[in-house]
Amino acid sequence: MSLPPVLGMGPCKEYNETCVGNTQRGLLYLGVALTAIGRGGLTVSVPCLHDEQTSQGGQFKLCGLVQKHGSTAQNLCVYAIGLVIISLISSWTFRFGFPAIFAAFVTVTFLGGWSSYTKTGPKDEGSLLSTLFKAFTPCRNHQENEGGRKESSFMRHITGISINFIILGIVSALGNTFFVSQANYMKRKFLFMTIPLAVFQLPMLIALAAAPCICAMCAFLQCANKYCNFCVPRCLRTIPSIVGVAVAMAHAILCCVVAAAVVKRKHAMWLVFQFYLVACVDVFFRSSIEAYYHAQAPSTLRDYHDVYTDFVTGVGYFSSVVLVAIVGRVSEGEGKGKKSWFGETVGESRLDRYYWLLAVLGTLSLAGFWVMVPFCIGRVDKSPANDDNDSNRLRHQSSCCFGRY
Incomplete structure (x- = not known):
């Protein structure tokens, strides 16, 4: 946990246990926080980006489950x-x-293809928190x-x-x-x-x-x-x-x-x-x-x-x-x-x-x-917008196992 040699001064230009202080601890916890922020950003953003690039109109397809892990x-x-x-x-x-x-290197490569990416606007459903x-x-009205x-x-x-x-x-x-x-x-x-x-x-x-x-x-x-x-x-x-x-x-x-x-x-x-x-x-x-x-x-x-x-x-x-x-x-x-x-x-x-x-x-x-x-x-029940033409017939045929759906 000693200060990296490039940032060290005096006798602490090498990795030495005696050089560990508040500065080193602060850098360690800062690195942990930045890692957590980066991981959280990837978790939220990468699936959305993948769906935009591999589907039409930004709508995820069921068979994309296989393609997503290709x-x-x-x-x-x-x-x-x-x-x-x-x-x-x-x-x-x-x-x-x-x-x-x-x-x-990966970041620069990703930004290099920015002009070729498919970009879509915000979804009508709103953010995760609002959903x-x-x-x-x-619900406060009959339509919703x-x-x-x-x-x-x-x-x-x-x-x-x-x-x-x-x-x-x-x-x-x-x-x-x-x-x-x-x-x-x-x-x-x-x-x-x-x-x-x-x-x-x-x-x-x-x-x-x-x-x-x-x-x-x-x-x-x-x-x-x-x-x-x-x-x-x-x-x-x-x-x-x-x-x-x-x-x-x-x-x-x-x-x-x-x-x-x-x-x-x-x-x-x-x-x-x-x-x-x-x-x-x-x-x-x-x-x-x-x-x-x-x-x-x-x-x-x-x-x-x-x-x-x-x-x-x-x-x-x-x-x-x-x-x-x-x-x-x-x-x-x-x-x-x-x-x-x-x-x-x-x-x-x-x-x-x-x-x-x-x-x-x-x-x-x-x-x-x-x-x-x-x-x-x-x-x-599944959303009506995503059911196929036979959704009503399918719903009546799906009454086994755990009750009607």
């Missing part, structure tokens, strides 16, 4: 190459400088009653079931916290070399590579119904996303069980399985929520699946901090002479107990999800 392999290759390069570099100047130079405000408040009723119904149902998804964010937070600490603490010798910590991110890349396949599976029934005149009941179009969310929760439980089982192992290669499973949690959850939004959400809310997923996952990240604090305080007060589950190092901690606790919480969340599914999923 460049995933290319992105993963760039990420993997950068990961390997950074892991082989020991100098922090180049570790931070290389991504900065690459980001600057959510209208969804949670009663139908659309407002569907938005309010969808928001009530998705909010009610979201409590079960917080555990997914808590488990996802393990990948960059306790799992990395375990890998750094365990032996990483393999043959004649030491495995860099960044290599343990590769199983996560493998899981991310499966995202297009999952999205294609979830979007198949939707595309068939819209473009092939193949009548698929509403409940059948929703089932893949429901099963996908359940699979994500099952992966979260399995990840905690595997992590608890290998916590006493000596070699870091045992952590490959849990790194892969924790990536599958995010992949299945994000892909399933995207498919569910396109199958069930009203047109005004359909493009906000990424915002919803990031919000729920973010709540899980914050909840993990609170949960660790509570568990640490409770475990420390179990009895006289008892130590907290979270020690100064991984060797002094009882992470296996914490993982078992998360597995139990995940099981309870999965059970609660299946209990709430018949009441919260599949009871929202």
